[in-house]
Amino acid sequence: MSNAKVLVLLGSLRKESVNRQLAELATDVAPAGTTVELFDRLGEVPFYNEDIDNDDAPEPVRALRAAAAEADAALIVTPEYNGSIPGVLKNAIDWLSRPYGNSAFAGKPAAVVGAALGQYGGVWAHDETRKSFGIAGARVVEDLKLSIPAASFDGKHPRENAEVVSDLRDVVEKLVAEVG
Template identity: 60%
Template structure:
């Protein structure tokens, strides 16, 4: 039985270091683990309860909810924008927190990792994302953390999948999420 981990990347930039980190996670996933990067966060409109009504939910939001519902766990890759979580990632969490009582994130193991330009690697954004995920109903894996500082210089000429330290740490993250999701897989 394969465990499916949905990867949500909080940067829309094609060359994003967090996107590269997610790509590395896809490559590093051990046998029996399928890390799937979600494409399409940019197409999801800002959450609006007026359109979150059966029959009128935007197709992009429906696709996101279906992807999360079919996953065994969620792994967020977030940069830090002005000391907090990017709007696109917060918006995804908002859509995944509903409908109330039947949220796609409900009880799913979720972890947050990332890289940022600053000296702390985006820990404020990661903390905010964990908080939002927990309130949205996910089972936040508080001990699964990876904050990589100085992304602009560290990954200027090196992809995260070619950085031995990052590979070791990210492999451990994916294994931890897999371990928590293994009991969730149906």
Template identity: 65%
Template sequence: MSEDKTKVLVLLGSLRAGSLNRQLAEVAVENPPSGVEVSLYEGLGDVPLYNEDIDTADAPAAAVALRTAGGNADAVLVVTPEHNGTIPAALKNAIDWLSRPYGSGALKGKPVAVIGSSLSSYGGKWAHDDARKSFGIAGAAVVESSEFSVSSKVFDGKHPRESAEVTARVREVLEKLIADVSH
């Protein structure tokens, strides 16, 4: 590995400021493995719905910023809730923008791991499975061995950073994710 830090971009499926998934993303940012820089992408809510008619040389600035962040990352950690049994709209929209141009999108071949939490006893597993499928179709290299879906009920109103087990699991996912980065 080079002297440069491995860059992990966190894409957050929840737009809500106080969301539990944002808190899980904070745990990832606060606990990177050695030699890894983890940064949370802010701005998915600003990206317009994907429309090929506006995906031109003059694409919207928010979409260009997302693609640039994806292109500059070595790997992506997706932290997402489950909305109506699947991927939140903001995350699906991000996947659509990041997958274009078809065959050479910003995440082509880059490792992606998906984790998150929801109210269900399965912790959002359906959304996480759908996100992995969609990122894979979009050209990313999905790290299947890095699953972590947790029911928000286990936190009992506390920040996930207060759980040593959760912090360890998030760090384990990051370690598996960066193990798939080739330098």
């Protein structure tokens, strides 16, 4: 689909995050006409609490849900923390999972990628994010996988690594192709 909008959710709040750099690269390699936009406010989203999950939910939550509602697809870019999903990302998924059965990403295609220091590139976090986001209602495209050991960046921006550029381009193109 041309003019598709892909919302990027980032599992790291760190300024120098390699996953933030991967998110930048996703913007670079997107097909012409596609908008790839990072929601860069996950650090402002409070812990999920059903008591405040109503029409008056905190503004960052409403902004997150509005961005998700506008998007045609989601690209999650995340490191692995202690063998699992970073809390900031899991919290965003929990907010996005509600209203139950009518979440903003319900049925929309999603892919999960990222980099981590370990030799498996954060694959546990990526597998668990696929599981969690799928339960939250997104249509996770299971085949679109990219878990990169951060050492392969050699301290440089991922756009300097031709294999990473090619692999991420493939993921973004296939994700956009999933948009109906």
